[in-house]
Amino acid sequence: MPDTHPPLWTAPEIAAATGGRIEGGDFNVSGLTYDSREIGSGELFLALKGERDGHDFAAAAFARGASGALVEHPVEGGPCIVVPDTLKALGQLGAASRDRAPQVRRGAVTGSVGKTSVTQAIKAGLDLAGPAHASIKSYNNHIGVPLTLARMPATVERAVFEIGMNTPGEIGPLSKMVQPHAACVTTVGPVHIEGFSDGETGVAREKSAIFQGLGPGGVAVINGDNVWVDLLREAALRQGARIAQFGSGPGQDARLIDFVPGPDGARVTAEIWGRTHAFSLKQTGFHWGLNSLAVILMLDALDVPVETAFAALAEFQPLAGRGETRTVRTAGGAFTLIDESYNANPLSMRAGFMSLGAKPVTGSGRRVVVLTDMLELGDQSTALHAGLAETIEVAKLDLVHAAGPQMRHLYDALPAPRRGLWAATAAELAAQAADLVGPGDIVMVKGSNGSKASLVAKALAALDNPGIGA
Template sequence: MADLLWTSEEAAKAVDGTPFGDWASTGITIDSRAVAKGDLFIAIKGPSFDGHDYVQAALKAGASAAIVSHIPKDCRKDDNLLLVRDTTKALEQLGIAARARSNAKIIAVTGSVGKTGVKEALASVLSQQGKTHATIGNLNNHFGLPLTLARMPRDCDYAVLELGMNHAGELTPLSHMAKPHAAIITTIASAHLEHFNGLEGICDAKCEIFAGLDQDGVAILNADNAFFDRMKDAALGHRILGFGTSSKADFKAIDATPVATGTDIKADLNGHALNYTIAHQGQHWVGNSLCVLAGVVALGADVKQAAAHLGQLAQLKGRGAVHHIDAPFGSIQVIDESYNANEASMRAALEVLSLKEGRRIAVLGDMLELGPDEVNIHAGLVDACDPIDLVFTCGPLMKHLHDALPQAKRGAHAPDSKHLAPLVVQSLRAGDIISIKSSKGSRTVIVLDALLDLDVKKET
C-alpha cells in the first residue's frame, strides 16, 4: 500500500491555499502524462505550456486532486482542487514542509562528474539499512528538488538528494531547502564551463551546497582534486571527510585491482582497514565507492554492511550499463555511456574501455557547454585514446579529435550520430567491445539503438 503523503488539510496549510473537497494523496507530479492513481497534480505554468490546460486530464487519469492558481474552465463543481496564488511557489512550499516534518538523515550530492552514480549507490546501500528516499533520475533543479522532497515519505530513515546546477547561485537556495546533514562534492571538472570564468568559478558554485548544511553536518570532498583545499575553506566550521588516494584523504584507497566482476579495493577508512569489491571498473569508481562509504559513516549507518553491498550494484542506463548483444556475425558488448559527458567523464569512460579484452572501439560525440577552449579539449583526448583500437566520432567538435588521431585508429567521422550509426555497424566483428559516450545533445543514443537492433534475441 502506498504511503499517505498529503491530506487536503495538510497541503492547504503548507501552501497557504484554499482546498476544494476532502482528499488525500499518495504521490506528487507536475506531468499530467505521468499521473499515477492517488497523485496530487501541480499545474505548473511554464514559458511554453500551462499545466492548467491538463488538470482535467490529470484528474481523469486518477489524480486525487490538483493544485491550481485559477479554476480551469473545464473543471467540474465536485473536482478536488487546492487554489493557491502561485503553483511553482506551492511546489516549493510543499517541499519545505515535507523537509520540516521529516526525521530522516539527509545527504545531498553534487559535483561535475559522478553525482548520479554516487547518489544511486548511496540510495542502494542505505536502503539495506532503513527506509530510503532518493532523487529519481536527474530531478535535481529548482523543480526537481522540491518535487523530490514533497514525495518524501513521512517515516523514511534516509534521503539521498542530488543537487545540480549550471550557473552560479543555483545551489544556495536548493541547499537551504534540503538542509542536509551531510553534503558531497564528487569532483570539480570542466562541465558547464561556458557559464563560468574557469574551474575556480565552478568550484565556488559547487561549494554553495554547504549553504544549508546542518551546523553539525559533514562535508565530504574529493581529496584527489586540485581544488580540495579551496573546497575545505568553503566548508570551514563543518567536519570534513576527504576521499581518494591522496595522503590528505581520510577514506583512502591503498590498492585497487580490476577483476572480471568489477574492482577489488583495499582501503583505509579513517584508520580502519577494509577490503571490499565494487561491481564497476575504472579509477573513478574507486573514488566514488570511497565517497559513498564516507557518506554512510556521516549518516551513522553501518559502513561494513554498505561496503559488502557495493559488490551488487547495478549499472545505470546511459552511465555505464553493459549490453551483451548476439549479433548475426557473433557476440559483442556495448557499454552505454550516452547520457552525458565532459572531459573528466570522457577520460573515465575511455579508461574503463581500455581495461576490456577484445577489440576496443570508442564511439564519441561532441561534449557541450565547455566554453572557449572546447576545440582543444576535444583534440586533447588523443592521449586517452592510446589504448583504444578504433575511434568513431561525430559532431563538429569531435572532428578535431578525429583529425588528431593516428590514421590506424580512425574508424570514421560523421556530422551527426544518425550518419555515424551505420558506419559503426558495418565495421563490427565478433568479440568487439564498444563504448558510446557524448553529451546528451549529441544523441549518440541513436548509435546505441542501432547496435541493440542487431541482437537476434530481440522479439520481432
C-alpha cells in the same frame, strides 16, 4: 483490500504548507507529479508553468486518476488547491515535508561527474539500513529537488538528494532547502563552463555552495584528489562543517589503495578511518574506486555501518546509460557494448578511456570508442575536444568513431590508424552501426545527452540476435 497506508498529504496539509485555498472538496494524495502523462491514481497534479502551461493538462491528469491539483486558478475535472505561484508553492511543500520529519538524516550530492550514480548507490545503502527516500532519475534542479522533498514520506529514517546546476547561483538555495546533514562533491571539472565567466573556477565555487545548507557539525565529503580541494575545504569550514575526505594519496579519511577490474566487476582495497578493507563492486570503471569511497563516507555520515555500505556496493548495478554492459551476439561473432551514452564531459571521457584501455580483449578484438559532442563547454570546446586525443593515446585505444561538429576536432587530432568513421550527427552514425564493430571488440559509446549518443548505443544493442550463441 483497502489501502492501509496513510496518505502522503491531505488537502488541508497542502493548503497549510502553501497558504493556498481548497476548492471543490477535500482529498488525499499518495504522490505528486507535474507530468500529466505520468500521473498515478490518487496523486496530486502540479500545474507548473514552463514551455507549456500545466493548467492546460489538468483535465487530462484528472482523467488519468489524479485526486487533486495544485493550481494558480481553478480548473475543471476535480478538486484543487489554489495558490499564487505553483512553483513557489512546490518549494513550500518541500520545506514542509522536511520540517515535519525531523528524524530524517538527509544527504546531498553534487559534482561535475558521477552525482547521479553516487546518489543512487547511497540510496542502495540507505535502503539496507531502514526506510529511505531519494531522488529519482536526475531530479536535481529547481523543480526536481523540491519535488523529491515533497514526495518524502514522513516515516522514513534517511534520505539523499541530488543537486545539480547549469548556471551560477542554483546549488546554494537548493542545499538550503534540503538542509542536509552530510553533503558531497564527487569531483569538479570543466562542465557547464559556458555559463561561467571565470570558467572552471566558477564551477568549483558553485559546486562548493552545496555546503551552504549544512548546519554546524554537518559533514562535508570532499574529493582529496581534485585540484579544487582547497577551495572546497574552505567553503565547508566556513559553514562549521566536519570534513571527511576521500582520495588516493596520504592523509585521506578514506584512501584508495587498489582497484582491480574483472569481467563482472571490480575488487577494491581501501583504508577507511585507519582500517584496511577489501570489498567488491559491480562496476568496472576506474572512477568507481573513488566513487565508492564517497558513497561509504556519505553513508557513514548518515549513520549507516561500513559493512552495510559494502553490501550495498556489492549489488549496485550500473545505471542506464552510465556504464551498463552487455554482450551483443551477431552472425560474425559477439562483441561487448558499454553504454555510457547518458552524459559526457572531459573528466568522464578520460576516466572512461582509461577504464576501457584496461579491459582485456582476445583474438582480433579491439578497444573501440564511439563518441558524440560534449556540450556547454563554451569557447573552450574546440580545445577540450581535441585534447581528448592525448588520453586516447595513453589508454592505447584502437579505434575512434565520432559524430558531431565538435568531435570533428578530436577526429582530426587523431593519427590516421585510430580514425574510424565520422558523421555529422549521431543519427547518421547510428545508421552505420554494423560497420562500427567487429567480433571480440569492446565498444564504449559516450557523449552528451543532447548530442544523442543514445541513438548509437541503441543501434548497436539492436544488432543482438538472441538466437546466436555468445
